Structures are given as C-alpha cells and as structure tokens.
Amino acid sequence: MNSLYSVTLVILLISLLMGVFRIWRGPRMADRIMAAQLTGSTGVAVLLIFAELQNQPAARDTALVLALLAMLVAIAFVGRVWGFSQEKKDS
Amino acid sequence: MSSYLIFAYGGVGLCGIGVFGFILHTHLLRRLIAFNLLGSGTFLILVGLSQSGRGEADYIPQALVLTGIVVAVAATALALVLIRRWAALTQHATLPEDQGPS
Amino acid sequence: MNELIDLTLVCILLGLASLSLFTQSLFRAVMFFILLGLILALVWIRLDAPDIALAEAAIGAGITGILLLDALAHLRATSNTPPQLRQLKQPRFWLALISGAGVILLLALAISEPLAPAVALDLQVSENLTNSGVTHPITAILLNFRSYDTLLEVAVLVLAALVAVTLRQSDEHPVVNEYLPNPLLHACLKLFFPMIFLVSMYLLWAGAAQPGGAFQAGAVLAAAFVLFYLVGLKTQLAQNDIYLKGGWIFGLALFVLVGSMPLLYGQPFLTYPDSQAGIFILLIELGLTLSIGWILFSMFLLSQSSPLQKKDSP
Amino acid sequence: MSLLAILQSFLLIAGALMFCIGSLGLIRFPDTYTRIHALTKADNLGLGLIVLALILNVESVALALKLLLIWGLVMIASALSGHLVAWEADEQCIPLCQPGETERHLESEDE
Known part of the structure; x- marks a missing residue:
C-alpha cells in the first residue's frame, strides 16, 4: 500500500512542477494565479496522502486550512492587483 | 542520511540564497522576500538538526519555531507598512544609498 | 523511496527560492514566494512537525501572500528599478555571491557534526506533561512551561502594531476599500466565513490534545478578517481606535490577569494550580487567538x- | 490483493493522473478562458478520486466527513476563483485566442 501512495505522490509532484512552469511562463497574471490555485489543490492532495503515508492525522487539518484559504490569494489578486494595473495602463 | 538531515541541509541552502538575494537586490520588496527566506531556512535548520540527532520528533525546537513564525509574519507586516510609507513619501521603493548617482 | 521524496521536496524548495529572488518581474517573485509557503507546509509535515505545518499553511497561503500582493499593487506606481541581473559586473554581485556561499559553507560545516544536547529537556517535558493541564507537548511548552516566552511574544506583536499605527497617515487619506461587486463571491463567502471561524475554534480546542493551538487559530482568524475586508464588508469596528487598540491589548491583558491570579494564593507569577491548569490555559489561549488574529489583521x-499619492511636481 | 485494494489503487492513480492532465491542460491551452477549464476539472475530479480512495480505508465516519468537507471546500474555492478570473478578464476585455494563433504572440503582462 505504501509504495502505491509513493507512486501517487510522485505523479502529484510532477503535476506540481508543471504548475510551477505555468507560473514562470505566464504570460498573463491571470494564468499565474490559476496555476497557483491548481498547485494549491495539488498541495491539499499531497497532504492527504502524507496523512496516510506517515500516519499523521494532523496533516488532514493542514489540508483543511489550506483548502479554506486557497482562494484568498485569488480574491486579493482580482480585487487589488489586477484592477490596479489596469487603472495604471488607462491613465 | 536521515530525512531530517536532508531538510536541515535544505535550510542551509535557503539561508545562503536568502543572504545572496538580500545583498544583491535593492528593491525593498525583494529584500523582504530574501529576509523571509533566510528566516525559513533558519527554522528548517533548527528543527531538522535537532531531530536528526534523536531520530524522532523533538517538541522543544518545534515550539520555538512556532513562536518564531508568528513573530516573523508580524515583522513582515511591519516592514511592509514601513516600505509603503517610504514609497509614499519618496516615490521610490529603494533606499537612497542604493539609488545611484542620478 | 522516502529519501527520494524528501530530496525532491528540497529541490523544489530551493528552486522556488531562487526563482522568487531572481525572476525579473516582481509579481512572479511574489507568486513563487506564496508557492514556497505551500511547499514549506508539506516539508513541515515530512519533518513530523504538524503544528508548524498548520501555522505555515495559514500564514504562508493566507496572510503573507495577501500582504505582499497588496503591497505590490501599491508599489507599482513607484519608480521601477531596472532588473538586477543585468548588472552582473557590479561589486555588489560579487559581495552577495561570496557572502551567500560563505553562509552555506559555514552552516554546512557547522551541522555536519551533530551536537549532543547537554540537558535532556524532552525528558523533563514528558515527565511534567501530566501536571500541565494539556496532553499535547507543544501547547504545554508554550503555555505552561515557558509561558513567559509566549507572554513576551504577544507583547512584541502588540509593539509591532503600535509602531505601525504611529506610521499611519492623517485622516485626510481615508481608507478606500475597493468593493468587488460579484454576487457569486458574496454567496460563497457567506458559506466560507462561518467555516473559517469554526476551523479556527476547532484548532484552538484541539490544541489541548493534538496539533493546533492559539497561534494557528489566530493566523486562521486573521485570514478570515482579511477576507471580510477584501470583499468590502463592514469594517467600521476597525476604524474606531478604541476597538482597534483594545483588540490588541485584550489577549495580553487577559494573559497577565490570569497569570497573576496565583499571586493571590501566594504562588509565583504564571504558575497554575495543577488541578485547574487546563482551564487557565484554555482561557489564555482564547484571548491570545482573538488578539493575534486582530493584530495581524x-x-x-x-x-x-x-x-501612494501622486505628486504633481517631483 | 483484495478487490478493495485494487479499486483503491485504481482510484488513487486515476486521481493523480487527473491532476497531471489538468496541469498539462494549463500548459497546453492557448488563452486565459480555456485554461480556466483545465483548472477546475483537475481540482474537482483529481482530488475527488483521491478522496474517494482514501475514504475506503478510514476507520471512522467523522474522518470520512472531514475528507469530503475538504473536497467540497476545494471544489467551491476553485470554482469561485475560476469564475472571478473569467469575470474580471471579461470586464477587462482580454481577447480570446484566434484560430491559428499561439500564445507566444502575447507579451508578458507584468514586466
């Protein structure tokens, strides 16, 4: 069973790296934010696997906190950064 | 090599990158990020090193680091207040000694 | 296999750290830094430190990211410094390189030979755990054995907030809160607010027996307050100085008050009677959670x- | 190997692959609007399959509910952020990708 979890982890880490690539590449800020959102969800999945793999129940609580706060960055981005830069462009 | 020690060495790497970036960059926001990297590296060394000697979780450094993280985020927030005030007053996000002769 | 996963995590960590420092765009740097916080939370779980992982998840994914993004939006109007990496010939670069390499070398040398601890503190912790009023060692250390440290830490937080308030500009620039007029956002947040508060209180309550406690709960609570503010809900409470500063002092005052209660019975400061230590700790932690959340917010x-005010003539 | 274990391993690998496919979509799709599609699919289905696999061997109902709660929260959060990004992109008239155009023609927005 443990080796199965490890294989799942490796695939998830590859997915995480692809998300990092999209953040690096862009080209728009919105793409970076979406990639960050996806890596956040991948992180939640990794934490759930860690909880089983290491017999660490508190990892699930961490996943819960991460799931609750993952959208904060997106909201802050849409509300603050994006509109702001557009304003600057218009003027 | 135990996995605790691997992360301690990772913390060493973070500290080095943090110091490098802190000296290299002049933009204050980047310096703040570098400073935070240095802090995270220190936390990793602290927990990883003490646990690698014992081979199991060590609660005392963990409690120390927990306090440290909360103080670090308060320091970051205070630094951001200072940086924004500075930028509002001078229209620059760098310190005067880094702005060059212009 | 386990070492492979650890090595991969360390590589991702170092890669993200370098990217966040050496990418040219500042926005990208901030995004990488937020992602680094996420990876750090994973690393703390691998290090068997779930308490720190909880705090890191709440702080790295929540507060720090928003603080940096928000500052970034404001700093965009400042003079843009040219990308740093083009000035490779500068003496600053060599100084930075030598210092960074020196730090890595020295630290690696220092940790290559493990030190034997002079005092077995962990044994003392496990021996006294039954008298501490809680069963989770980290909460026992933070709020019973070393409660002086925690008290002073909250004092440091209050101090930071006081410095920040003295830097506040006068009332001629009132806080303009941009409002996101999106109905779906508000509907979802009506669901999320109670959830975040509930999780915060759950972490506080769980701290007695399992990973969790005042710091993690406070960080989650701060994220909830920030979310409140970001979507333009009422923050009149925060505009009033009495409530603002009262919220900072509340946790510290409660801590001192509860801590000095043993003085009435001739006991030293911050020593709880063994039978009621659990209740004392819970009370202090509740105050700390509210105050830490309020201070960070x-x-x-x-x-x-x-x-950032645009000057007409520089 | 019992039937349950086979089912579980299938679900785990399928979930992880779903995440991979989502990331791949995020890389391969040409513009912002199509990438939202990749984002939400990966979150919902990928995490959902993994959570289903983990639920099969939990010991208590409360734990199963916690896992389901995490899944639900991530689903709402990703749907919400996808919606917000699309809403704001529409507000700012970000152009759709035309046929034959690749993303390389777009200059980076924030530099």
Whole structure:
C-alpha cells in the first residue's frame, strides 16, 4: 500500500512542477494565479496522502486550512492587483 | 542520511540564497522576500538538526519555531507598512544609498 | 523511496527560492514566494512537525501572500528599478555571491557534526506533561512551561502594531476599500466565513490534545478578517481606535490577569494550580487567538492607510 | 490483493493522473478562458478520486466527513476563483485566442 501512495505522490509532484512552469511562463497574471490555485489543490492532495503515508492525522487539518484559504490569494489578486494595473495602463 | 538531515541541509541552502538575494537586490520588496527566506531556512535548520540527532520528533525546537513564525509574519507586516510609507513619501521603493548617482 | 521524496521536496524548495529572488518581474517573485509557503507546509509535515505545518499553511497561503500582493499593487506606481541581473559586473554581485556561499559553507560545516544536547529537556517535558493541564507537548511548552516566552511574544506583536499605527497617515487619506461587486463571491463567502471561524475554534480546542493551538487559530482568524475586508464588508469596528487598540491589548491583558491570579494564593507569577491548569490555559489561549488574529489583521489594515499619492511636481 | 485494494489503487492513480492532465491542460491551452477549464476539472475530479480512495480505508465516519468537507471546500474555492478570473478578464476585455494563433504572440503582462 505504501509504495502505491509513493507512486501517487510522485505523479502529484510532477503535476506540481508543471504548475510551477505555468507560473514562470505566464504570460498573463491571470494564468499565474490559476496555476497557483491548481498547485494549491495539488498541495491539499499531497497532504492527504502524507496523512496516510506517515500516519499523521494532523496533516488532514493542514489540508483543511489550506483548502479554506486557497482562494484568498485569488480574491486579493482580482480585487487589488489586477484592477490596479489596469487603472495604471488607462491613465 | 536521515530525512531530517536532508531538510536541515535544505535550510542551509535557503539561508545562503536568502543572504545572496538580500545583498544583491535593492528593491525593498525583494529584500523582504530574501529576509523571509533566510528566516525559513533558519527554522528548517533548527528543527531538522535537532531531530536528526534523536531520530524522532523533538517538541522543544518545534515550539520555538512556532513562536518564531508568528513573530516573523508580524515583522513582515511591519516592514511592509514601513516600505509603503517610504514609497509614499519618496516615490521610490529603494533606499537612497542604493539609488545611484542620478 | 522516502529519501527520494524528501530530496525532491528540497529541490523544489530551493528552486522556488531562487526563482522568487531572481525572476525579473516582481509579481512572479511574489507568486513563487506564496508557492514556497505551500511547499514549506508539506516539508513541515515530512519533518513530523504538524503544528508548524498548520501555522505555515495559514500564514504562508493566507496572510503573507495577501500582504505582499497588496503591497505590490501599491508599489507599482513607484519608480521601477531596472532588473538586477543585468548588472552582473557590479561589486555588489560579487559581495552577495561570496557572502551567500560563505553562509552555506559555514552552516554546512557547522551541522555536519551533530551536537549532543547537554540537558535532556524532552525528558523533563514528558515527565511534567501530566501536571500541565494539556496532553499535547507543544501547547504545554508554550503555555505552561515557558509561558513567559509566549507572554513576551504577544507583547512584541502588540509593539509591532503600535509602531505601525504611529506610521499611519492623517485622516485626510481615508481608507478606500475597493468593493468587488460579484454576487457569486458574496454567496460563497457567506458559506466560507462561518467555516473559517469554526476551523479556527476547532484548532484552538484541539490544541489541548493534538496539533493546533492559539497561534494557528489566530493566523486562521486573521485570514478570515482579511477576507471580510477584501470583499468590502463592514469594517467600521476597525476604524474606531478604541476597538482597534483594545483588540490588541485584550489577549495580553487577559494573559497577565490570569497569570497573576496565583499571586493571590501566594504562588509565583504564571504558575497554575495543577488541578485547574487546563482551564487557565484554555482561557489564555482564547484571548491570545482573538488578539493575534486582530493584530495581524490590523497590520494589514494599517498598511492600507498609506496610499501612494501622486505628486504633481517631483 | 483484495478487490478493495485494487479499486483503491485504481482510484488513487486515476486521481493523480487527473491532476497531471489538468496541469498539462494549463500548459497546453492557448488563452486565459480555456485554461480556466483545465483548472477546475483537475481540482474537482483529481482530488475527488483521491478522496474517494482514501475514504475506503478510514476507520471512522467523522474522518470520512472531514475528507469530503475538504473536497467540497476545494471544489467551491476553485470554482469561485475560476469564475472571478473569467469575470474580471471579461470586464477587462482580454481577447480570446484566434484560430491559428499561439500564445507566444502575447507579451508578458507584468514586466
């Protein structure tokens, strides 16, 4: 069973790296934010696997906190950064 | 090599990158990020090193680091207040000694 | 296999750290830094430190990211410094390189030979755990064995908030809160607010027996307050100085008050009677949670009150 | 190997692959609007399959509910952020990708 979890982890880490690539590449800020959102969800999945793999129940609580706060960055981005830069462009 | 020690060495790497970036960059926001990297590296060394000697979780450094993280985020927030005030007053996000002769 | 996963995590960590420092765009740097916080939370779980992982998840994914993004939006109007990596010939670069390499070398040398601890503190912790009023060692250390440290830490937080409030600009620049007029956002947040508060209180309550406690709960609570503010809900409470500063002092005052109660019975400061230690700790932790959440939120709020004013003539 | 274990391993690998496919979509799709599609699919289905696999061997109902709660929260959060990004992109009239155009023609927005 443990080796199965490890294989799942490796695939998830590859997915995480692809998300990092999209953040690096862009080209728009919105793409970076979406990639960050996806890596956040991948992180939640990794934490759930860690909880089983290491017999660490508190990892699930961490996943819960991460799931609750993952959208904060997106909201802050849409509300603050994006509109702001557009304003600057218009003027 | 135990996995605790691997992360301690990772913390060493973070500290080095943090110091490098802190000296290299002049933009204050980047310096703040570098400073935070240095802090995270220190936390990793602290927990990883003490646990690698014992081979199991060590609660005392963990409690120390927990306090440290909360103080670090308060320091970051205070630094951001200072940086924004500075930028509002001078229209620059760098310190005067880094702005060059212009 | 386990070492492979650890090595991969360390590589991702170092890669993200370098990317966040050496990418040219500042926005990208901030995004990588937020992602680094996420990876750090994973690393703390691998290090068997779930308490720190909880705090890191709440702080790295929540507060720090928002603080940096928000500052970034304001700093965009400042003079843009040219990308640093083009000035490779500068003496600054060599100084930075030598210092960074020196730090890595020295630290690696220092940790290559493990030190034997002089005092077996962990044994003392496990021996006294039954008298501490809680069963989770970290909460026992933070709020019973070393409660002086925690008290002073909260004092440091209050101090930071006080410094921030003295830097606040006068009332001629009132806080302008941009409002996101999206109905779906508000509907979802009506679901999320109670959930975040509930999780915060759950972490506080769980701290007695399992990973969790005042710091993690406070960080989650601060994220909830920031979310409140970001979507333009009422923050009149935070505009009033009495409530603002009262919230900072509340946790510290409660801590001192509860800590000095043993003085009435001739006991030293901050020593709880063994039978009621659990209740004392819970009371202090509740105050600390509210105060830490409020302090972190008001630091965010105070950084808002410094808008970048365009000068007509530089 | 019992039937349950086979089912579980299938679900785990399928979930992880779903995440991979989502990331791949995020890389391969040409513009912002199509990438939202990749984002939400990966979150919902990928995490959902993994959570289903983990639920099969939990010991208590409360734990199963916690896992389901995490899944639900991530689903709402990703749907919400996808919606917000699309809403704001529409507000700012970000152009759709035309046929034959690749993303390389777009200059980076924030530099």
